[in-house]
């Protein structure tokens with residue numbers, strides 16, 4: 106394996122693929138690493154290899170993604186699928202591939218590692234048959250599988266609308282959609298509506314999905330106090346709606362409370378972060394070219410704030426143009442000229458974001474888990490146990506970790522970081538943005554000793 110590269114792109118979603126394609130266009134042959142077996146990321150997962158009928162059934166955007174995946178596959182780009190990056194330091198990347206660890210260096214790095222569904226613990230969310238709504242999307246795209254139904258969907262966010270639409274399209278019975286967003290969100294979002302009109306087609310598509318859901322399923326908007334129980338062969342979702350406790354039953358329950366940036370890798374890299382107050386998450390801070398405070402490290406796509414696939418593609422292209430300019434492949438004038446259409450596209454996406462973030466803002470009450478909910482799935486710690494430790498004097502996630510062990514398990518705090526911070530903030534009346542998340546440490550994912558020992562050069566900080 107070549108150990109030094111002029112450009113390494115981490116993540117082959119829309120942002121990473123666009124970055125690699127743009128770099129290749131200007132004579133830089135990048136190495137692209139992705140833990141998935143194929144390029145595509147979340148939204149275009151398996152689009153390059155899916156049957157034409159499946160691509161058509163999933164929709165127009167997926168079909169466009171299939172073209173992007175094919176262009177990526179045919180470009181002069183070195184793509185290493187199944188390569189999981191577990192540590193990153195300035196100019197250095199450590200990853201695992203086929204049971205072997207590798208350490209490589211790079212002049213320029215573009216991190217395009219995307220986001221994740223916001224984990225929101227509620228009683229029963231660890232039961233078999235309860236999944237993230239994104240998981241159904243993954244199953245559909247990668248294996249052509251969908252739950253048999255009836256399915257109950259719970260939560261908030263555009264991906265939830267899209268999942269409902271996919272299930273209905275493929276004939277899966279939807280037992281009910283329990284919507285947790287505040288009913289006042291659309292009114293609060295009205296001042297941001299003119300910005301949203303910068304993308305009229307996207308707005309019309311979103312409204313179509315909402316209308317389809319409202320007309321074809323039983324919806325419970327503004328529901329609170331959700332809990333899931335096993336009831337014979339079914340799962341029963343209980344919630345409070347319109348002054349009464351209600352129940353909906355299904356064989357599968359899909360949860361979704363929006364997509365947030367995955368910030369563990371950017372923390373590990375030493376990048377500065379900014380707080381999104383509407384959506385309550387941290388993301389990498391970048392300039393318009395994706396530059397972070399770490400020299401030679403750019404971030405593109407959802408890792409630098411969730412904006413969707415069109416913005417991710419634009420941001421990937423811009424980051425690659427700037428990297429090519431830094432590598433001396435294009436002049437600043439060429440960079441600026443090539444950037445113009447992408448900057449226009451990005452401006453339209455950015456203009457729309459305040460509206461989207463406000464309409465789909467999470468209800469604060471949902472983010473505070475009920476006492477009986479398991480918050481740390483790895484260590485099986487309930488909210489009650491953690492609240493007791495917090496009240497006994499834990500003021501930070503790392504402090505709580507040493508007191509009660511949340512975040513010590515195999516997921517390394519990926520699932521409990523946000524709820525733990527929310528609980529500490531509420532218990533001690535501290536603004537959430539003042540709470541430092543768990544410190545990210547290598548390896549980001551479980552790695553056996555043999556795999557770690559197979560490294561040819563020792564990682565920095567280990």
Ligand SMILES: Cc1cc2nc3c(=O)[nH]c(=O)nc-3n(C[C@H](O)[C@H](O)[C@H](O)COP(=O)(O)OP(=O)(O)OC[C@H]3O[C@@H](n4cnc5c(N)ncnc54)[C@H](O)[C@@H]3O)c2cc1C
Pocket residue numbers: 115116117118119120121138139140141145146147148149188189190191217218219220221222239240242264267364370405406407408411412413414417
């Ligand atoms: C579960 C999920 C499902 C989604 N489904 C949809 C959808 O159906 N429709 C829609 O409009 N939007 C969807 N979104 C949002 C959409 O994916 C994004 O807005 C957009 O596509 C972001 O593109 P990206 O390139 O920034 O990241 P992504 O598409 O998330 O790609 C990031 C890539 O980085 C790789 N990666 C991450 N960490 C590492 C690592 N440590 N080592 C190696 N590789 C790594 C991942 O495997 C992935 O391929 C979804 C988001 C999520 C989280």
